Amino acid sequence: MITVEHLTKRYGNHPAVDNVSFTCEPGTVTGFLGPNGAGKSTTMRMICGLTPPTAGTATVSGVPYRRLGNPGRHVGVLLDASAQHAGRTGREVLSLAALTMGIDTREVPKALDRVGLNATAAKRRVRAYSLGMRQRLGLALALLGDPAVLILDEPANGLDPEGIFWMRGLLRDFADRGGTVLLSSHLLREVEAVADQLVVIGGGRVVAQGSKAELLAASGTLVRALDAAALELVLKRAGLSGTKTTDGGVVVQASAETIGRAAADAGLVLVELRPAGGGGLEQMFLTLTAGDSVKEAVR
Numbered sequence: 001m002i003t004v005e006h007l008t009k010r011y012g013n014h015p016a017v018d019n020v021s022f023t024c025e026p027g028t029v030t031g032f033l034g035p036n037g038a039g040k041s042t043t044m045r046m047i048c049g050l051t052p053p054t055a056g057t058a059t060v061s062g063v064p065y066r067r068l069g070n071p072g073r074h075v076g077v078l079l080d081a082s083a084q085h086a087g088r089t090g091r092e093v094l095s096l097a098a099l100t101m102g103i104d105t106r107e108v109p110k111a112l113d114r115v116g117l118n119a120t121a122a123k124r125r126v127r128a129y130s131l132g133m134r135q136r137l138g139l140a141l142a143l144l145g146d147p148a149v150l151i152l153d154e155p156a157n158g159l160d161p162e163g164i165f166w167m168r169g170l171l172r173d174f175a176d177r178g179g180t181v182l183l184s185s186h187l188l189r190e191v192e193a194v195a196d197q198l199v200v201i202g203g204g205r206v207v208a209q210g211s212k213a214e215l216l217a218a219s220g221t222l223v224r225a226l227d228a229a230a231l232e233l234v235l236k237r238a239g240l241s242g243t244k245t246t247d248g249g250v251v252v253q254a255s256a257e258t259i260g261r262a263a264a265d266a267g268l269v270l271v272e273l274r275p276a277g278g279g280g281l282e283q284m285f286l287t288l289t290a291g292d293s294v295k296e297a298v299r
């Protein structure tokens with residue numbers, strides 16, 4: 001269980017994280033989504049006691065991270081895949097961590113095997129690892145203490161499609177066995193496939209949160225017309241704000257009927273009018289992070 005209450009971090013006058021609250025329950029994967037600079041890493045660093053918050057609190061299994069005795073046995077953390085000592089081999093990295101956590105070093109080969117690092121890779125120095133291999137090593141390290149909670153910042157970075165598929169399976173299995181996972185990403189497709197819950201952050205603030213199903217259902221209406229410029233004009237005249245999609249549609253925070261009537265009144269031919277949720281999480285993400293008016297609409 002992770003509980004974040006009113007977490008805030010200001011750098012000078014800049015609010016990197018602004019009054020962020022959410023919980024991650026056992027048995028679930030929570031996707032922590034946001035564009036670059038949204039405040040994901042800063043939030044995760046605060047949860048892990050690495051960055052002191054300006055205000056607010058965060059607990060893991062009911063306790064602030066810094067007060068956890070032997071934290072690696074409670075929570076597995078992967079914040080930066082390149083944080084490992086480049087001169088050590090993968091096996092050395094895990095062996096040292098095992099000694100620190102009081103774990104039998106005979107667990108190390110199993111941990112390497114679990115993340116798909118073979119005996120040759122285990123003997124290589126981390127500086128020779130690809131980013132994907134570093135992510136795998138970071139995951140092995142996070143899982144080594146058999147924790148109940150995983151906190152992973154962009155763990156899919158550098159993994160190939162097969163690696164991403166593998167990681168999803170691993171996280172799903174971890175949650176299905178009662179674990180709690182908080183997983184950040186700016187690549188929405190990655191999270192869509194594995195998360196049950198979503199927290200979407202933009203400009204340091206939570207702009208949407210809830211179950212994936214709820215959020216997709218509440219993501220507005222996608223409309224497309226033969227004449228895109230005329231549609232824009234009609235929406236503007238009807239006082240309907242929208243966000244353009246990359247393929248010529250518009251996502252509008254209004255019902256299909258409202259949009260359809262406005263189009264009919266103007267004699268506009270629509271070629272598509274449907275809940276935007278069917279277009280996937282990416283559309284919702286674009287909508288939610290598009291502008292303040294839209295953010296207000298989802299509060």
Ligand SMILES: Nc1ncnc2c1ncn2[C@@H]1O[C@H](COP(=O)(O)OP(=O)(O)OP(=O)(O)O)[C@@H](O)[C@H]1O
Pocket residue numbers: 011015016017034035036037038039040041042043186
């Ligand atoms: N140590 C720092 N000093 C000053 N500003 C910072 C510091 N760390 C982060 N920031 C700022 O806080 C904001 C949030 O950054 P953060 O790294 O948390 O975002 P993010 O969502 O993790 O994005 P990314 O995926 O790009 O890392 C950004 O505007 C960033 O420039």
